[in-house]
Amino acid sequence: MGVTKTEKFTEKQNQVARMAKALAHPARIAILEYLFSIDSCVCGDIVSKIGLAQPTISQHLKELKTVGLIKGNVEGTSVCYCIHHDNWLLMKNTLSTILDLDTRHIDNCC
Amino acid sequence: MGVTKTEKFTEKQNQVARMAKALAHPARIAILEYLFSIDSCVCGDIVSKIGLAQPTISQHLKELKTVGLIKGNVEGTSVCYCIHHDNWLLMKNTLSTILDLDTRHIDNCC
DNA sequence: ACTATTAATCGTAAAATTACGATATATAAA
DNA sequence: TTTATATATCGTAATTTTACGATTAATAGT
Numbered sequence: 393m394g395v396t397k398t399e400k401f402t403e404k405q406n407q408v409a410r411m412a413k414a415l416a417h418p419a420r421i422a423i424l425e426y427l428f429s430i431d432s433c434v435c436g437d438i439v440s441k442i443g444l445a446q447p448t449i450s451q452h453l454k455e456l457k458t459v460g461l462i463k464g465n466v467e468g469t470s471v472c473y474c475i476h477h478d479n480w481l482l483m484k485n486t487l488s489t490i491l492d493l494d495t496r497h498i499d500n501c502c
Numbered sequence: 503m504g505v506t507k508t509e510k511f512t513e514k515q516n517q518v519a520r521m522a523k524a525l526a527h528p529a530r531i532a533i534l535e536y537l538f539s540i541d542s543c544v545c546g547d548i549v550s551k552i553g554l555a556q557p558t559i560s561q562h563l564k565e566l567k568t569v570g571l572i573k574g575n576v577e578g579t580s581v582c583y584c585i586h587h588d589n590w591l592l593m594k595n596t597l598s599t600i601l602d603l604d605t606r607h608i609d610n611c612c
Numbered sequence: 613a614c615t616a617t618t619a620a621t622c623g624t625a626a627a628a629t630t631a632c633g634a635t636a637t638a639t640a641a642a
Numbered sequence: 643t644t645t646a647t648a649t650a651t652c653g654t655a656a657t658t659t660t661a662c663g664a665t666t667a668a669t670a671g672t
Contacts, residue, residue: 393661394627400553401528405535412525417630418511421518421600428603433611436648443510445632450650452630465612469639469648474612477605484601490531491594493538495587501543502575502584503631504657527660546618555662560620562660579618579669 408490411483414459419444419452424475427462433472459483518600521593524569529554529562534585537572543582569593 398406415421422442427434439449453473456462460479465472508516525531532552537544549559563583566572570589575582 393625394659396527396529396628396660397554398528401532405528405531408531409526409528412522412531413527415522415597415600416519416526417506417523418508418515418519419506419630421515421522422511424600425515425603428608439649444507444630446649447633447651448631451632454650463612466639466649469646471649472612475605475608477608480605480608487525487597487601490525490534491597493535495585495590498538498585498587498590502573502582503655504629506630506658529660549619554660556619557621557663558661561662564620576619576668579616581619 404486404489407486410459411486414456414461414483417452419449420456423449423452423456424461427473427475433465433474436470438473514596514599517596520569521596524566524571524593527562529559530566533559533562533566534571537583537585543575543584546580548583 396409401409415424419442423438426438426441436446438453439446442449444452453462453464457464460476461483462473463476464474506519511519525534529552533548536548536551548563549556552559554562563572563574567574570586571593572583573586574584
């Protein structure tokens with residue numbers, strides 16, 4: 393197998409999982425943090441900042457772009473990447489579906 | 503390959519990714535939502551609630567237990583699972599490392 | 613002790629993920 | 643136009659993830 397049975401779940405549940413998956417690798421966390429750390433865009437120095445090979449970083453950037461968390465603009469020979477502001481907020485909203493569930497009633501058992 | 507190079511990243515970055523990974527499957531989201539939906543603990547009817555095979559659910563429960571988001575207590579022949587209140591809050595705190603970064607300055611480029 | 617019930621574990625197949633060398637592409641600079 | 647530079651894509655290997663049938667373990671009830 394290896395295939396997630398998305399049809400068994402609601403659209404929302406799949407969406408939450410999809411967003412969480414985008415954040416489920418330390419390299420992608422590092423990339424996002426780096427993009428946040430500099431006010432303006434950054435180009436390809438992500439590769440030197442993180443210690444992974446260039447194709448690997450390119451692959452992670454693609455994943456982040458696919459889910460919409462970042463966007464990239466060609467600038468000469470290099471590409472400028474930055475956080476996609478609106479989608480970032482949408483992602484936070486999506487994740488809050490599960491993260492902001494009420495925790496007050498629990499822990500009275502087990 | 504297929505191995506994440508954790509040594510290239512900070513402890514915090516690995517932790518954030520690890521927590522996100524726990525949420526990166528719709529079945530696990532569904533399980534957590536279900537555990538939240540009922541005030542008291544729930545036992546094995548998670549299997550019938552979600553349409554996956556019993557060993558599959560058991561596997562997902564184990565993952566959630568391993569990262570500490572849920573706990574389980576044996577009660578007769580069945581097992582009672584519930585959200586681990588304290589660890590749930592810790593997880594939210596860990597994720598806020600990335601989720602609560604300031605978004606005001608961005609989107610002026612790209 | 614035997615039987616039924618519930619959940620965990622084992623074994624395994626299919627698919628997805630991670631990583632990177634090699635190569636292709638695209639732009640700038642000479 | 644040739645050369646240099648930056649990034650994407652291709653191909654591929656190792657590993658991990660997802661899923662489930664079969665089996666085991668553990669407890670309750672008879």
